[in-house]
Amino acid sequence: MSDPKKPKAIGHTAHTHDAAAAGLPGRLLRPIKITMLGAGSAFTPRLMNDVLRIPGDQGGTIALVDIDRERLATMTKLVTRLTQQLGKTNWKVIGSADRRSVLPGSHYIVNCIEVSGTACVRFDNDIPAKYGIDQCIGDTIGPGGLFKSMRTIPVFLQVLKDAEELCPDAIVLNYTNPMAMMCLAAGRTSSMQLVGLCHSVQGTSQLLADRAGVPIGEMEWECAGINHLAWFTKLEHQGRDLYPLLKRKAAADLARAFKEGRPKNPKRINRHQWEAEEWHKDIVRKDMMLHFGAFITESSGHLSEYLPYYRKRKDLIQRYSREGYDGGTSFYADNWPTWRKLADKQRGLMLAGKEPMEWERSWEYASWIIEAREKDSPFRIHGNVMNNVNGAGQLISNLPADGCVEVACMVDRNGINPTRYGTLPAQMAALCDSNMRMFDLGAQACIEKSVEKAIYALMLDPLTSAVCSPAEIKQMTLEMFKAEKKFLPGYK
Numbered sequence: 001m002s003d004p005k006k007p008k009a010i011g012h013t014a015h016t017h018d019a020a021a022a023g024l025p026g027r028l029l030r031p032i033k034i035t036m037l038g039a040g041s042a043f044t045p046r047l048m049n050d051v052l053r054i055p056g057d058q059g060g061t062i063a064l065v066d067i068d069r070e071r072l073a074t075m076t077k078l079v080t081r082l083t084q085q086l087g088k089t090n091w092k093v094i095g096s097a098d099r100r101s102v103l104p105g106s107h108y109i110v111n112c113i114e115v116s117g118t119a120c121v122r123f124d125n126d127i128p129a130k131y132g133i134d135q136c137i138g139d140t141i142g143p144g145g146l147f148k149s150m151r152t153i154p155v156f157l158q159v160l161k162d163a164e165e166l167c168p169d170a171i172v173l174n175y176t177n178p179m180a181m182m183c184l185a186a187g188r189t190s191s192m193q194l195v196g197l198c199h200s201v202q203g204t205s206q207l208l209a210d211r212a213g214v215p216i217g218e219m220e221w222e223c224a225g226i227n228h229l230a231w232f233t234k235l236e237h238q239g240r241d242l243y244p245l246l247k248r249k250a251a252a253d254l255a256r257a258f259k260e261g262r263p264k265n266p267k268r269i270n271r272h273q274w275e276a277e278e279w280h281k282d283i284v285r286k287d288m289m290l291h292f293g294a295f296i297t298e299s300s301g302h303l304s305e306y307l308p309y310y311r312k313r314k315d316l317i318q319r320y321s322r323e324g325y326d327g328g329t330s331f332y333a334d335n336w337p338t339w340r341k342l343a344d345k346q347r348g349l350m351l352a353g354k355e356p357m358e359w360e361r362s363w364e365y366a367s368w369i370i371e372a373r374e375k376d377s378p379f380r381i382h383g384n385v386m387n388n389v390n391g392a393g394q395l396i397s398n399l400p401a402d403g404c405v406e407v408a409c410m411v412d413r414n415g416i417n418p419t420r421y422g423t424l425p426a427q428m429a430a431l432c433d434s435n436m437r438m439f440d441l442g443a444q445a446c447i448e449k450s451v452e453k454a455i456y457a458l459m460l461d462p463l464t465s466a467v468c469s470p471a472e473i474k475q476m477t478l479e480m481f482k483a484e485k486k487f488l489p490g491y492k
Helices: 017-022 043-052 069-085 121-130 142-166 179-189 200-212 243-260 283-292 300-305 314-320 331-351 365-375 426-448 451-460 462-467 470-483
Strands: 032-037 060-065 091-096 108-111 171-174 193-196 219-226 229-237 379-386 404-412 415-418
Touching: 032 043, 032 365, 043 060, 043 069, 043 365, 060 069, 069 091, 069 331, 108 142, 108 365, 121 142, 121 331, 121 470, 142 171, 142 179, 142 426, 142 451, 142 462, 142 470, 171 179, 171 365, 179 193, 179 379, 179 404, 179 426, 193 404, 193 415, 200 219, 200 229, 200 243, 219 426, 229 426, 243 283, 283 300, 283 314, 283 426, 365 379, 365 404, 379 415, 404 426, 426 451, 426 462, 451 462, 451 470
Parallel strands: 032 060, 032 108, 060 091, 108 171, 171 193
Antiparallel strands: 193 379, 219 229, 219 404, 379 404, 404 415
8 A cells, every 4th residue: 555644646656556546636627528439449448447437527428439339339338337336427328330420529539449350360460471471469560560550540530530520629549559650640630639548658667667676656767769669768766777687687587588498388377468487578678678778668579570680580489489478479360359259258247247347447548648637637648649749849859750759748738748858879769760661651551542652661661671572572562452452442
């Protein structure tokens, strides 16, 4: 439990179990309306639970939108049940398959859409695999990430056009991957105030505090870069640099992991994770810290796809990858359809009263943004925003001005206020820049529906270009277009 004599921390340290019930200073002055797009998403129950647990709320409306009417009906019943369970009778829950009918009056739009559902997961993974491209997640970068972008971004841009017409003052909170390309395309084409939200910074800051053996609320840190490739450039406790300790531990872990090799019979903890000793975890992130100087925000599985080093040969995959989110081959493609079925089953059990709906308020940023803005109580998040905000200069000076970056932002009555980081160390900026060039062409491909620019984007993709020749990349991209043709209308 927290010490009641200590002043309440805000910002990232407020994402603790103790802070969750207390909330931020101030009071909410109005009922609010939140429109949740892609309501069938796994994010929905927890995000809406977080909103309903904001202390002192004045109620309002939760509008759930999904084109899958069966999943929409289930989620509408579930969120309604949640309001009843929490005694939130001042909240109204509505469901609709027509977003335009519920967008008017929205103060916040939470985007969790999944275009084409699971129909293209195997194409996104298996066709690149034929060309030697080994993906773990494949939903944010690489061939899988690009094609998910090309299916999703055109729909998202139509959503934003509707919002500009029907609720122009709303803040858009995007949770859908590919985060960087989604936010980049939106930033170049829409006037809506938008921020992309991930949980990598919150999770990794806690992980690093645990590894260093210091309380998260006492650790001072700075983090900046791009989504899934942001760097903790400062890690201190009471003026002491924590990196020497973390690097010694990482070096010892890697030495043991490389000596003993991958676990022969790993045991699954749950449907996402495998049991493993600490020295077996985060091989790629630990290796990158030792070679590039700082720890990176995203899991080793995601991260390895942003780099040209770890997935281009079988021996490297064997050495540096582990199971699940730590780099397992085809992890997402092999499991995502099953996860969806299990999630649907779980929701049915919740509605039947056979499984509890009891969650603490989480560290996902959505509810904290809403609370901070409505109470005008400054709160620090890390969000994905355009690097050159309203022509005021670059937030990260040595990254492209017209790109999307992940930096600290302060939230208050004025909404999302990105802060200026300055200059990233050169080697870190260079890796971010290489990804941003791919995102730039990928976003252009989505906005213009250009096959040619999609090919160029993958020619610049770090993992793809480390494995394939330009001719092979072109051939693979065209093969993926052919396989996913019905999900990519208008591309030429």
